[in-house]
Structures are given as C-alpha cells and as structure tokens.
Amino acid sequence: MVAATTLGAASVVWGAGPRNxxxxxxxxxxxxxxxxxxxxxxxxxxxxxxxxxxxxxxxxxxxxxxxxxxxxxxxxxxxxxxxxxxxxxxxxxxxxxxxSPEPEAAVFVGYLALLLGAGAVIGGTVTRLRRGPARR
Structure with a gap:
C-alpha cells in the first residue's frame, strides 16, 4: 500500500504541475x-x-x-x-x-491511489494497535 500511496502522490504532483x-x-x-x-x-x-x-x-x-x-x-x-x-x-x-488532457486524468488517478493507500495505512495501523504488541 505504500507503493500505491507513493504512486498516487507522484501522479498528483506530475499532473498538477505546469503543462508547458x-x-x-x-x-x-x-x-x-x-x-x-x-x-x-x-x-x-x-x-x-x-x-x-x-x-x-x-x-x-x-x-x-x-x-x-x-x-x-x-x-x-x-x-x-x-x-x-x-x-x-x-x-x-x-x-x-x-x-494536454492527460494531466487531469493523472490527478484523478493520483488522488484515488492516495485515498486507497492512506485508507490502507490507517486501517492497518488501527488493526495493529487493537491487537497489541507483537508476540514472539
């Protein structure tokens, strides 16, 4: 999920940047x-x-x-x-x-990937905290 978040952030930055x-x-x-x-x-x-x-x-x-x-x-x-x-x-x-019409699509896909990635990271963190410390 870190990859999805990173990809999303990169897409947003690329798509929102100057087009020329x-x-x-x-x-x-x-x-x-x-x-x-x-x-x-x-x-x-x-x-x-x-x-x-x-x-x-x-x-x-x-x-x-x-x-x-x-x-x-x-x-x-x-x-x-x-x-x-x-x-x-x-x-x-x-x-x-x-x-170019492509940057608008990149921004949309980027925000979607950021949303999914952030949701997965937050969900994983909450689950980890609820389970308590790792047992060995």
Whole structure:
C-alpha cells in the first residue's frame, strides 16, 4: 500500500504541475490560409534550426484587422520531447493553449491511489494497535 500511496502522490504532483515548460517559446506565425470559423494553416520557423514548418492551427477571427491583413498570428512551440519544435494546439474554443488532457486524468488517478493507500495505512495501523504488541 505504500507503493500505491507513493504512486498516487507522484501522479498528483506530475499532473498538477505546469503543462508547458518555461523554455517553450512563443513564435510568430505566418497565416497561409484562414477559414471564417478560425481554422487556419500556419507556417513558422523552428527556433532550434529545424527549418520552416507548417500545421493546422486556430487563428482568432476577432483579432485586430491589421493582424489579419498582415497574415500574422502567434503560437507556442514545444521545447522538449519528441514533439520538439511543434506548435501546442489551441483549445477548440480558442481560449488558450490546450497543453494536454492527460494531466487531469493523472490527478484523478493520483488522488484515488492516495485515498486507497492512506485508507490502507490507517486501517492497518488501527488493526495493529487493537491487537497489541507483537508476540514472539
């Protein structure tokens, strides 16, 4: 049960932590095409020398008309991992970056493991105290 409690605590700490790294840079995006609903195709230069990249993105259709005319938007790219240099996706409603859905699940599983582990430790302690000192 100590393992379950430790695993639960680790999951909570990992899941509740920041979802992007402090080294994830914001980059300028060139809008290649744009739909009225905000869907767009963008290009950017990989800050780590990976060349020019393109991807589907969400561009704010209510941004200033000067930005629309200049075909300009911003995004945040991943600084580490296998997706290094790729854009973080924008939430479907356009309100912020969708870093990852996994941490919320990790927090839930972590709290569940903490609850079960703590219950087992408390239950074992109460049982041990009720039985009295160990006999040899």
């Amino acid at each position: 790294g402090p080294d994830d840079p914001q980059v300028d995006l060139t809008v290649l095409s744009e739909e009225a609903d905000g869907g767009c195709r963008v290009a950017w230069t990989d800050p780590w020398g990976g060349g020019r990249r393109t991807a589907d993105h969400w561009c704010d259709p209510t941004r200033d008309h000067l930005l629309i005319a200049d075909k300009w938007e911003t995004g945040i790219v991943r600084a580490s991992g296998t997706a290094r240099g790729e854009l973080y996706p924008v939430r479907e409603d356009g309100r912020g970056i969708d870093y």
